Amino acid sequence: MLSATLFLSFAASALAARPFLNEPDTGSVQGASANWLARIDDALAGFAANRTLPPLENIIGLPDFEWAARNVIPIKNYTYYRNGAAGEWSYRNNLEVFSRFRLRPRVMVDITNIENTLNTTILGQNFSAPFYISPCARADYAHPEAEAGLVKAAAAGNILYMPALYAHLNIEEIAAARPENGTTFQQVYLNANDTATAEIFKRAEAAGSKAIVYTADSAADGNRHRALRYGVGSADSSYTPSSWEYYKKLQTMTTLPIIIKGIMTVEDAQLAVDNGAPAIVLSNHGGRQLDGSPSSLEVALEIHEQAPGIFQKIEVYADGGVRYGADALKLLALGVKAVGIGRPMMYANAYGAEGVLHAINILKKELALDAGNMGVADLKKIDASYMKWNSAASNGWYSR
Ligand SMILES: Cc1cc2nc3c(=O)[nH]c(=O)nc-3n(C[C@H](O)[C@H](O)[C@H](O)COP(=O)(O)O)c2cc1C
Numbered sequence: 001m002l003s004a005t006l007f008l009s010f011a012a013s014a015l016a017a018r019p020f021l022n023e024p025d026t027g028s029v030q031g032a033s034a035n036w037l038a039r040i041d042d043a044l045a046g047f048a049a050n051r052t053l054p055p056l057e058n059i060i061g062l063p064d065f066e067w068a069a070r071n072v073i074p075i076k077n078y079t080y081y082r083n084g085a086a087g088e089w090s091y092r093n094n095l096e097v098f099s100r101f102r103l104r105p106r107v108m109v110d111i112t113n114i115e116n117t118l119n120t121t122i123l124g125q126n127f128s129a130p131f132y133i134s135p136c137a138r139a140d141y142a143h144p145e146a147e148a149g150l151v152k153a154a155a156a157g158n159i160l161y162m163p164a165l166y167a168h169l170n171i172e173e174i175a176a177a178r179p180e181n182g183t184t185f186q187q188v189y190l191n192a193n194d195t196a197t198a199e200i201f202k203r204a205e206a207a208g209s210k211a212i213v214y215t216a217d218s219a220a221d222g223n224r225h226r227a228l229r230y231g232v233g234s235a236d237s238s239y240t241p242s243s244w245e246y247y248k249k250l251q252t253m254t255t256l257p258i259i260i261k262g263i264m265t266v267e268d269a270q271l272a273v274d275n276g277a278p279a280i281v282l283s284n285h286g287g288r289q290l291d292g293s294p295s296s297l298e299v300a301l302e303i304h305e306q307a308p309g310i311f312q313k314i315e316v317y318a319d320g321g322v323r324y325g326a327d328a329l330k331l332l333a334l335g336v337k338a339v340g341i342g343r344p345m346m347y348a349n350a351y352g353a354e355g356v357l358h359a360i361n362i363l364k365k366e367l368a369l370d371a372g373n374m375g376v377a378d379l380k381k382i383d384a385s386y387m388k389w390n391s392a393a394s395n396g397w398y399s400r
Helices: 002-017 045-050 062-072 075-082 089-100 147-156 171-177 194-206 225-229 244-251 266-274 296-306 325-334 343-351 353-373
Strands: 120-122 125-127 131-133 186-188 212-215 258-263 279-282 315-319 338-341
Touching: 045 062, 062 075, 062 343, 062 353, 075 225, 075 343, 089 296, 089 325, 131 147, 131 353, 147 171, 147 343, 147 353, 171 194, 186 194, 212 244, 244 258, 258 266, 266 279, 266 296, 279 296, 296 315, 296 325, 325 338, 325 353, 338 343, 343 353
Parallel strands: 131 338, 186 212, 212 258, 258 279, 279 315, 315 338
Antiparallel strands: 120 125
């Protein structure tokens, strides 16, 4: 009996030593707070008590935005953003997978020009950095300006924004809020109704969208336990038919390139190439659709190992769990051209456009700092040699 009690107390303390953290503990008074829930609360205690947003200069990294937004927006709204499918293991894995891979930093490299090498193109459009705002529905849950905050900040930071079809503002309203220099790719869900599809494509074209992002990873409704507790389920809840023939047909219905979002295997990445897709997004929808689905880093690694030519044949983007510069660099090292950021931008929008721009600037800075410390002189030349890829095999989900 005694030994069972002892075992349980050891097990409990082992778990307590490494809790899963949405927001890592980098702000508590002693580094590792006795109360792990404290995290940045120690540094920003007054704002938590008053349920007010801290000034943006107190927001140091992307995870801080979740803390800030959670303090001020209604719990139901926060839950819609935070939610993952079922037990949320894929949601967690998206965040944790980056820590399972070690960097191989090089030294004695002149990296002083690194900030000037962040710029890139995404399907021929010019941007200041290789990351973009992923399509996320219901931006009004964080701020009354809704998607206007996202589209304005993306333009101010000169990065791509992908508005969601189920955004609070409609396609035309988002286009009207988009500054002159802004670029958007329109995300769509389609249900095989050709008349409705043609109408959406026409509206996206007229609104000046430069591409369509066809989300393919949501064939069925997401099994979302956390969201159901607050009645904030998925905006796209029906069973949706799709096929590669259907994708070919869609290509004849618009002049815009159609990116496929939600690729989770090397087989489907290859099929996308075979069926003429100009670009794909490796994504498990932020772990919101299917618990057990892989992180985009694991999918990128599968492609790197089994069909690396795909990264040259089409443009490959990836999203899910990217919170730090080094996370993005790990995806770029495998050949991913740009990474998408979802939740952090939605939380940042609790501040409106100013907050989203702060998030963009933080990530740009972290990309440059981390690339510099990795000995990458030109971000466009980062490659797989900067990572030790097999270190995760024994430790995580990925195994050969
Ligand atoms: C609140 C929320 C709403 C989303 N809505 C959509 C959507 O309407 N269409 C879509 O393709 N993806 C949607 N996504 C998925 C994102 O585009 C993206 O894949 C995911 O958020 C990336 O993971 P991250 O949040 O960890 O960065 C949504 C994600 C969130 C968090």
